[in-house]
Ligand SMILES: Nc1ncnc2c1ncn2[C@@H]1O[C@H](COP(=O)(O)OP(=O)(O)OP(=O)(O)O)[C@@H](O)[C@H]1O
């Protein structure tokens with residue numbers, strides 16, 4: 001589903017990703033973990049070309065998105081992204097946030113988009129907030145709306161960049177629950193997270209990044225019980 | 241103040257203010273409000289539209305356009321407004337052979353001048369919108385044009401509304417310089433009345449009052465607009 005081959009990314013002289021190769025299968029849930037600055041966000045942002053890779057190739061489905069001929073905007077419609085700080089559109093209501101892109105980008109009829117939007121808001125437990133503005137929501141509610149907004153484009157893949165890191169502890173669970181139920185629907189998901197319990201429970205695989213390199217790629221049971229590399233061992237010691 | 245109320249009679253006598261001769265001319269001066277407002281409204285529209293375009297050029301990726309917009313701003317902010325006005329009024333006939341009326345000349349001069357200031361305000365407003373908004377739009381596959389129109393600019397405008405109102409208020413007051421090219425605005429009419437009755441202070445005070453009321457109305461309008469935009473807070 002997602003294939004990454006020898007992915008490099010530099011910001012000026014700073015090489016942040018130093019050749020990452022991996023595959024994420026259809027319906028797989030992959031947790032990406034690693035120390036701060038290891039390149040997790042950059043890796044994720046390369047997958048929808050928010051960052052342009054310096055070198056290497058990426059396929060989503062059968063399409064090579066790093067091919068110059070590929071329409072980036074079109075690719076992004078199939079790849080949903082959820083950010084640490086939600087980035088809801090503050091001047092639109094919750095429902096407008098969810099329906100804007102389907103209507104304006106996909107050309108979906110308004111009534112249809114709204115019906116689907118309400119459906120999605122139900123799924124994240126927020127249909128009663130449809131006409132509120134984001135400023136009236138808690139962090140956890142905002143993030144759930146952001147997930148619904150991304151899902152409204154019917155993406156094939158969902159990327160999450162530390163979706164719970166900006167939340168108060170009591171709101172983390174509601175967002176993780178939504179993500180968990182999404183994982184059960186067979187959505188392909190790549191999740192950068194510091195929630196080790198969640199990664200262990202929900203992920204099919206754990207990717208451990210350090211210094212821009214993919215150090216370990218293993219099922220969570222194996223990774224958490226017996227990490228092979230010294231760097232992963234040290235990282236887990238600090239986290240747990 | 242106190243001094244004024246205590247000795248009002250004496251001051252009247254000394255300063256010798258007498259509005260009675262002017263009263264019949266007040267409607268004549270007031271008609272200038274239409275002229276002033278027409279110039280200001282059209283200039284604001286022109287200045288705003290052009291200002292948005294210039295701002296987009298400044299933040300865009302095309303170097304030539306960014307350079308042009310910066311140069312434009314620099315020239316229009318770096319020279320006196322009254323000079324730009326006179327240059328357009330007398331310059332256009334000389335260059336093209338076509339006479340230009342005071343009204344269109346004023347609209348063009350104020351519009352072009354205002355665009356320089358407005359573009360700076362809008363540019364700053366766009367840059368002040370959270371970077372995440374752009375990323376969220378990109379991640380949804382929203383094209384640049386739609387992103388600017390529906391996501392970035394509305395948020396930028398909300399933040400810069402006070403600064404924009406300020407610019408338009410300044411424009412309203414500055415519009416009084418159209419007098420130099422003979423447009424029949426409030427200011428010019430006050431002069432004319434002054435010339436007729438050989439009393440300048442009274443008609444000019446009336447003109448001042450009119451400008452002040454206009455500015456206050458604009459201020460209220462701005463507050464109302466701001467209130468409407470803040471409904472999402
Ligand atoms: N746009 C950019 N320009 C320059 N350097 C950048 C840019 N984005 C990221 N970096 C640098 O790249 C490195 C990796 O950043 P990245 O955000 O991918 O790390 P991360 O693993 O997500 O860290 P964190 O856990 O703190 O979010 C860091 O050193 C960061 O400073």
Ligand SMILES: [Mg+2]
Nearest residue numbers: 040041042161
């Ligand atoms: Mg990060």
